[in-house]
Amino acid sequence: MSVRARRTLVLAAAFLALVLAAAGAGGLRAATRPNAEQVAQGLTCQCGCGLTVANCNMPTCSFSVPTRTHIQELIDQGKSQVEIIGFYRRKFGEKVLSSPTTEGFNLFAWITPFGALLIGVGLIIFTAHRWRRVPNSSSPEPAPPPSDAPAFDPELRRKLAEDLRKGG
Amino acid sequence: MPDLGRLALAIALLLAIYSIGSNVYGARRSHPEFIASARHALWAMCAMVTIAVVALWTGLLTSDFSLEYVASYSSTTLPTAYKFTALWGGQQGSLLFWTWLLSIFTSIAAFLNRRRNQEIAPYAMAVLAGVAIFFLGMLNFVTRPFDLMAVIPAQGTDLNPLLQNYWMAIHPPSLYTGYVSATVPFAFGAAALLTGKLDDTWIRTTRRWAIFSWFFLTLGNLFGARWAYEVLGWGGYWAWDPVENAAFMPWLVMTAYLHSVMIQERKDMLKVWNLALIGLAFSLTIFGTFITRSGVISSVHSFTQSGLGPYFLGFLIVVVSGYTGLLIFRAKALHSPAEFESYLSREAAFLFNNLMLIGIAFAVFWGTIFPVLSEAVRGVKITVGPPFFNRVAGPLALGLIFLMGVGPLIAWRRTTASNLVKSFAAPAIAGVATGVIALAAGLRAWYVLTAFSLAAFVLGTIVVEFRRGVGARRHMLAETAPKALINLVAKNNRRYGGYIIHIGVIVAFVGIVGSSFFKTEVKKSVREGQSFSIGAYQLRYLGLSAFENAHMETATARLEVSRGGRVVTEMAPAKLFYKREQQPATKVAIRSTPFADLYIVLAGLDQNGQATFEVFLTPLVFWLWAGGLLMAIGTVVVMWPNVRERAAIAVAVRGAAPVSIAGDPAPGQ
Numbered sequence: 001m002s003v004r005a006r007r008t009l010v011l012a013a014a015f016l017a018l019v020l021a022a023a024g025a026g027g028l029r030a031a032t033r034p035n036a037e038q039v040a041q042g043l044t045c046q047c048g049c050g051l052t053v054a055n056c057n058m059p060t061c062s063f064s065v066p067t068r069t070h071i072q073e074l075i076d077q078g079k080s081q082v083e084i085i086g087f088y089r090r091k092f093g094e095k096v097l098s099s100p101t102t103e104g105f106n107l108f109a110w111i112t113p114f115g116a117l118l119i120g121v122g123l124i125i126f127t128a129h130r131w132r133r134v135p136n137s138s139s140p141e142p143a144p145p146p147s148d149a150p151a152f153d154p155e156l157r158r159k160l161a162e163d164l165r166k167g168g
Numbered sequence: 169m170p171d172l173g174r175l176a177l178a179i180a181l182l183l184a185i186y187s188i189g190s191n192v193y194g195a196r197r198s199h200p201e202f203i204a205s206a207r208h209a210l211w212a213m214c215a216m217v218t219i220a221v222v223a224l225w226t227g228l229l230t231s232d233f234s235l236e237y238v239a240s241y242s243s244t245t246l247p248t249a250y251k252f253t254a255l256w257g258g259q260q261g262s263l264l265f266w267t268w269l270l271s272i273f274t275s276i277a278a279f280l281n282r283r284r285n286q287e288i289a290p291y292a293m294a295v296l297a298g299v300a301i302f303f304l305g306m307l308n309f310v311t312r313p314f315d316l317m318a319v320i321p322a323q324g325t326d327l328n329p330l331l332q333n334y335w336m337a338i339h340p341p342s343l344y345t346g347y348v349s350a351t352v353p354f355a356f357g358a359a360a361l362l363t364g365k366l367d368d369t370w371i372r373t374t375r376r377w378a379i380f381s382w383f384f385l386t387l388g389n390l391f392g393a394r395w396a397y398e399v400l401g402w403g404g405y406w407a408w409d410p411v412e413n414a415a416f417m418p419w420l421v422m423t424a425y426l427h428s429v430m431i432q433e434r435k436d437m438l439k440v441w442n443l444a445l446i447g448l449a450f451s452l453t454i455f456g457t458f459i460t461r462s463g464v465i466s467s468v469h470s471f472t473q474s475g476l477g478p479y480f481l482g483f484l485i486v487v488v489s490g491y492t493g494l495l496i497f498r499a500k501a502l503h504s505p506a507e508f509e510s511y512l513s514r515e516a517a518f519l520f521n522n523l524m525l526i527g528i529a530f531a532v533f534w535g536t537i538f539p540v541l542s543e544a545v546r547g548v549k550i551t552v553g554p555p556f557f558n559r560v561a562g563p564l565a566l567g568l569i570f571l572m573g574v575g576p577l578i579a580w581r582r583t584t585a586s587n588l589v590k591s592f593a594a595p596a597i598a599g600v601a602t603g604v605i606a607l608a609a610g611l612r613a614w615y616v617l618t619a620f621s622l623a624a625f626v627l628g629t630i631v632v633e634f635r636r637g638v639g640a641r642r643h644m645l646a647e648t649a650p651k652a653l654i655n656l657v658a659k660n661n662r663r664y665g666g667y668i669i670h671i672g673v674i675v676a677f678v679g680i681v682g683s684s685f686f687k688t689e690v691k692k693s694v695r696e697g698q699s700f701s702i703g704a705y706q707l708r709y710l711g712l713s714a715f716e717n718a719h720m721e722t723a724t725a726r727l728e729v730s731r732g733g734r735v736v737t738e739m740a741p742a743k744l745f746y747k748r749e750q751q752p753a754t755k756v757a758i759r760s761t762p763f764a765d766l767y768i769v770l771a772g773l774d775q776n777g778q779a780t781f782e783v784f785l786t787p788l789v790f791w792l793w794a795g796g797l798l799m800a801i802g803t804v805v806v807m808w809p810n811v812r813e814r815a816a817i818a819v820a821v822r823g824a825a826p827v828s829i830a831g832d833p834a835p836g837q
Contacts, residue, residue, distance in 0.1 A: 050410075055407060097550065097551060098553035105542065108538075117527040128511070
């Protein structure tokens, strides 16, 4: 692969990682017309169940049950998803959010996985480049690749017949 | 019995210590009698741990409340089956169970390698004994299952109601089996590093162990998901809870390992990477146990929390630093000439497949530990829940699915654009057609459209592979199509079993996407005789019946379910109340069809006879479990004894040059 092609691949990978990160973090932005389920998915139940307010199904839960009702009331009052979630954040702190915000230190939560992926792509390209410079003379692989051969070329046919005979 | 259990655990610890010394001395000084003695010590250790397990089971089954463990996790009213499963229902018992599995697998590995792999097997046994020493040390000195009560109570506290479910009888044992059996390939990898015998002998010797571990990790995760689906009553099966994540990460890494070892077997490449992966897989099993038991991260599995965290963290640090040190020490020897011709090759597809799997594992790890990091750096507690994991891991999963389709169809070394077009034309058309049909059917979510298209594409590639193989057999041997198909799989079980696993993964993936994106929910309070509807179903509340025994009270609601005016079934969700624990629980009613699950929770009952139901209609979730079954079938096919493979292993362990086995070792076996 030429230097240019490799550079293009790296740039494409970087672009892909940015798009993926944006797609991930972008999901945090509020929808214009929230529904209660959507908002409740953005909040973590504080009863210790570890589920979101939408998913905590303890009938007597002292947090999720009143919160779901309250969310519906706030929606009926015309509050947006950002406003409702902001209200709960002010009241209980960041721990009530079901995913990290996209600001400050929390940005690392979103960027790091895709950044690591990008580094992985870079490592593969770097390693592959090194491997290509050091051809392996002791490779057990027989010569040319079969991939471009016709589906039933004579050599393949002979090997297949032999293999099938051996294998029964 | 308690004395016997304590004594057995103490002797087991001494035997494990002796086994390390004897194995290492015997191997270093070439004294086979010491190695044999160490092997016998490991078998005796297994016998001792078995005695301890039987002693604890006896205590549980006879309600011997003089034992603190029995008093804490059982009661006289607990059904016998759950007295049996209470062995892994609490801290000490589950560690004992873990140690028991470890001792069994160690004994089997010692037996299988008693006459082969003499260069690395003694060291592998020493590593296994080392791991056993940690667990036996915990059981003897830190968290003792045979501690006695100061005052013997008349009744026990009982098992956590959430664990009184038949899935709990098989979920923890499956997961533990997966976790613990990963120790064997890790031990052989570590032994290869210790001895410097770095060819692929350790991989071939432990290939079945790795698949076995992967198989049980798969089952363990699926059973856990099914348990959550039936017991937690929120209509879902996966909440990205830290402990779920802890079980998922080793599965991802083990999947990456099973793919990347094929490159080493075939091309003698990725030696460091494979050793690193198996070390990582084992470390993640310990990390998972650390998370479950430390309470560092809040989790729905808090019933196993304890003060054991520092011990597991210490052990984890020792394992990771020791293993990494060995890898660095052997770095030069691990360097092997490698060749890479093209990004359009199977090697490249496998490399990127590994990247995706490890990328997802890292994303899950990162999300799991980020709350701890946040608290350490900012002093602010935050939660990283399902929305984060879905948004981060979701796109990566699409990449992985795409590579699942690409990998098997392209050749080793390189393939040309024209061959690529020839191989992928039909699957690509299937993928695009599926997307267009889904779009025409009204689906608009980009993720769903992409996921379904990719699923069709991958299934298309697998069909192409089967068609090619069957066609070749029919052409060469004039077999009928069914016979050719059976023989194709039987003679190349590793390759085609892998394809069956891939089909299972795709089927499960479709189930996950469908159930995640199209779930609908209705919450309704009704009186007897009143009806409500969800989707095409009408539900009529028929009434309530109550049942009580010494253990629990049950209130069961009956609902008549109709569709299009025709009664299709009657369903009976219930509320349970456990008397000993004074804790309510839910018994959901599920009607499962390939199209959708109707899932009913009896959410509440009031004094006026009004019942509140939470009802979910979850499309395609059936296919998650069906995919799991296919994955299990595929794994059995992959593991089926293969004469040619056995011969290849025999040659490899005798020190001959590596040979190709069982045809082309293809996909995810």
